[in-house]
Amino acid sequence: xxxxxxxxxxxxxxxxxxxxxxxxxxxxxxxxxxxxxxxxxxxxxxxxxxxxxxxxxxxxxxxxxxxxxxxxxxxxxxxxxxxxxxxxxxxxxxxxxxxxxxxxxxxxxxxxxxxxxxxxxxxxxxxxxxxxxxxxxxxxxxxxxxxxxxxxxxxxxxxxxxxxxxxxxxxxxxxxxxxxxxxxxxxxxxxxxxxxxxxxxxxxxxxxxxxxxxxxxxxxxxxxxxxxxxxxxxxxxxxxxxxxxxxxxxxxxxxxxxxxxxxxxxxxxxxxxxxxxxxxxxxxxxxxxxxxxxxxxxxxxx
Amino acid sequence: xxxxxxxxxxxxxxxxxxxxxxxxxxxxxxxxxxxxxxxxxxxxxxxxxxxxxxxxxxxxxxxxxxxxxxxxxxxxxxxxxxxxxxxxxxxxxxxxxxxxxxxxxxxxxxxxxxxxxxxxxxxxxxxxxxxxxxxxxxxxxxxxxxxxxxxxxxxxxxxxxxxxxxxxxxxxxxxxxxxxxxxxxxxxxxxxxxxxxxxxxxxxxxxxxxxxxxxxxxxxxxxxxxxxxxxxxxxxxxxxxxxxxxxxxxxxxxxxxxxxxxxxxxxxxxxxxxxxx
Numbered sequence: 001x002x003x004x005x006x007x008x009x010x011x012x013x014x015x016x017x018x019x020x021x022x023x024x025x026x027x028x029x030x031x032x033x034x035x036x037x038x039x040x041x042x043x044x045x046x047x048x049x050x051x052x053x054x055x056x057x058x059x060x061x062x063x064x065x066x067x068x069x070x071x072x073x074x075x076x077x078x079x080x081x082x083x084x085x086x087x088x089x090x091x092x093x094x095x096x097x098x099x100x101x102x103x104x105x106x107x108x109x110x111x112x113x114x115x116x117x118x119x120x121x122x123x124x125x126x127x128x129x130x131x132x133x134x135x136x137x138x139x140x141x142x143x144x145x146x147x148x149x150x151x152x153x154x155x156x157x158x159x160x161x162x163x164x165x166x167x168x169x170x171x172x173x174x175x176x177x178x179x180x181x182x183x184x185x186x187x188x189x190x191x192x193x194x195x196x197x198x199x200x201x202x203x204x205x206x207x208x209x210x211x212x213x214x215x216x217x218x219x220x221x222x223x224x225x226x227x228x229x230x231x232x233x234x235x236x237x238x239x240x241x242x243x244x245x246x247x248x249x250x251x252x253x254x255x256x257x258x259x260x261x262x263x264x265x266x267x268x269x270x271x272x273x274x275x276x277x278x279x280x281x282x283x284x285x286x287x288x289x290x291x292x293x294x295x296x297x298x299x300x301x302x
Numbered sequence: 303x304x305x306x307x308x309x310x311x312x313x314x315x316x317x318x319x320x321x322x323x324x325x326x327x328x329x330x331x332x333x334x335x336x337x338x339x340x341x342x343x344x345x346x347x348x349x350x351x352x353x354x355x356x357x358x359x360x361x362x363x364x365x366x367x368x369x370x371x372x373x374x375x376x377x378x379x380x381x382x383x384x385x386x387x388x389x390x391x392x393x394x395x396x397x398x399x400x401x402x403x404x405x406x407x408x409x410x411x412x413x414x415x416x417x418x419x420x421x422x423x424x425x426x427x428x429x430x431x432x433x434x435x436x437x438x439x440x441x442x443x444x445x446x447x448x449x450x451x452x453x454x455x456x457x458x459x460x461x462x463x464x465x466x467x468x469x470x471x472x473x474x475x476x477x478x479x480x481x482x483x484x485x486x487x488x489x490x491x492x493x494x495x496x497x498x499x500x501x502x503x504x505x506x507x508x509x510x511x512x513x514x515x516x517x518x519x520x521x522x523x524x525x526x527x528x529x530x531x532x533x534x535x536x537x538x539x540x541x542x543x544x545x546x547x548x549x550x551x552x553x554x555x556x557x558x559x560x561x562x563x564x565x566x567x568x569x570x571x572x573x574x575x576x577x578x579x
Binding site: 014048051052053054055073074077078080081082084085086087088089090091092093097100101102104105106107146150 | 304305306308309312313316318376380381382383384385386387388389390391392575577578579
C-alpha cells in the first residue's frame, strides 16, 4: 500500500510537556484519514510538525517518501495544503484577493483557475466582501480554497467543522467528500466530533496522550464494533444471576436495564427468566458507535 | 524570495497603514514647508531649504515602527505566515522578504516627504546653502539609518507572535530611544564653563561672579559613552541628520550597518528554530 504520510516515533517536547510521545502513523494514499482524539491529545501538534511549522524533538516523518530533514521535503510540501485550527486568511482582503496572494506566494505565472476554486468551495458570489465580514463557515471554506491553490493531492484539515452550524458542517463534509472522490485528494482530518468523522473517514487513527492507540480502516472498524443488546427487565437480580451462569459479558445500567455484549439467543434468555418470575419488558439491538469504541479504547468516564 | 517579495508588495498596495504613512509624511512636509515660507515672508527671515529638507528623519522612525510591526504582526494574527512556511520552507527567505519590504516601504514614505518639500519649497525658499555633496551624503545616511530602524522592528515583530505586543514594543521602544537621544544631545551640548556674570543684589551692590566649571558637563569615559550612543542609536542619528550634521556620516553609517547585520543575524537564527502556532 502506498502511503502519503508516515511518521516514525515522532516526539515533540515543550519544556516540561510532551505533546507527542513516539507517535507512529501511516496515512494511505487516496484515503480520508480521520484523526481522532480528545482536546490536548496531540492532534494539532502533529499537524504543525508535519507542515513544517515546528520541528520534532525526536523521530522522523516521511511525506511522499521524503524524510523531513532532507531538502527534498520542500517539494513534497508543495503537494500538500493545510488548514490548521483557524483558517489562515487576510481579513482585509476579498476571497479572490486572498487566493491571488497564495498564487503569488507559490510563484504561479497567472491567476488561471481562481474562479474554479472559488466555485468549488461555494464562494464565487462574494464579490468585494472582505473576509473579515464572512461567516465562520465561509472563512473555513476560504481557508480550504487557499489550501487547494497549486493543486495539492494531500489536504490536512485541523478541526474544520469547529464552531460551524449544521448547514456549515454539511457543506464542509460534502466538499471534503467531493475533493476525495472526484479529485482523488488524500485528506487527513482531525476532529473530536466523532459522529461527523464517522460519515467521512475511510481510515482512523486514534490518538491519546501523544501516542497512536490504534490505526484501523473503516471496514475493519465496522467488524470490530461490538454488538450490544439492551434488555429491560422487572427483576435485575434474576437477570444478573442468569447472565453470570451463562458466562456472558454484560453491564448493568440501572435497576431495570442492562447491556449484553454477546449474541444471545432470546429464547434461552426469556425462558429461564420467566421461570423465575422475571419479565422482559424490552429488548433492543444497539450497535457500538464510534464514540463508545473510542471511549473503550482510550478509557473514559461514563 | 522573489515570489514572497511579489506577494508582499501586492499586499502593500492595498495596505491602509502604508498609505496613511505616506499621507502623514506628505502632510508633515507640506506643513513644515508652508510654515517656513510663511515665516520667511512675515518676519523677513531667510531660512533655507537646508533647515527643513531632512525634517523627516526624526519622524520616520516612529512612522516606520507602526507600519513594520503591524504589517508583520498581521501575518501572525491572520495566520497567513503559516501559508508561507508550509509552501516555502525557507524561513530565511520569509524573514528577509519582510525586512526588504519594510525597508522599501519606509524609504518610499520618506521620499514622499522629500518630493513634496522640493515641489512646494524650491519655488519659494532659498535653495541649499550647503554643498550638494553634503546633501547626498546626508540622504544616503538617512537611508542606511531607516534600514537600521526597520531591521530592529522586523526582528521584534518576527519573533513576537502577538501583533499588539510587538506593535507596542516597537512604538514604545522608538519613543524611549528618542527621549534618550534627546537627553544625550542636551547633556553633550552643555558648555564646559559657566561664563562670568554680574548682578545687583538687594542692597544695590554690584556682585561679580567669576567664570566657573559647569557641574553638569560630562567628561572622561562617561562623555565617550554618551558620544558613542549619540552616534550609535538610530534615533541619535535621526536628530543629527535632521539638521544636516553629517560630519560623522561614515561612523554613523557603519554603526547602522552593524545594527542591520547583527539584528538580522539574530532574527534569522531565532526565527529559523521558532515553533509557529
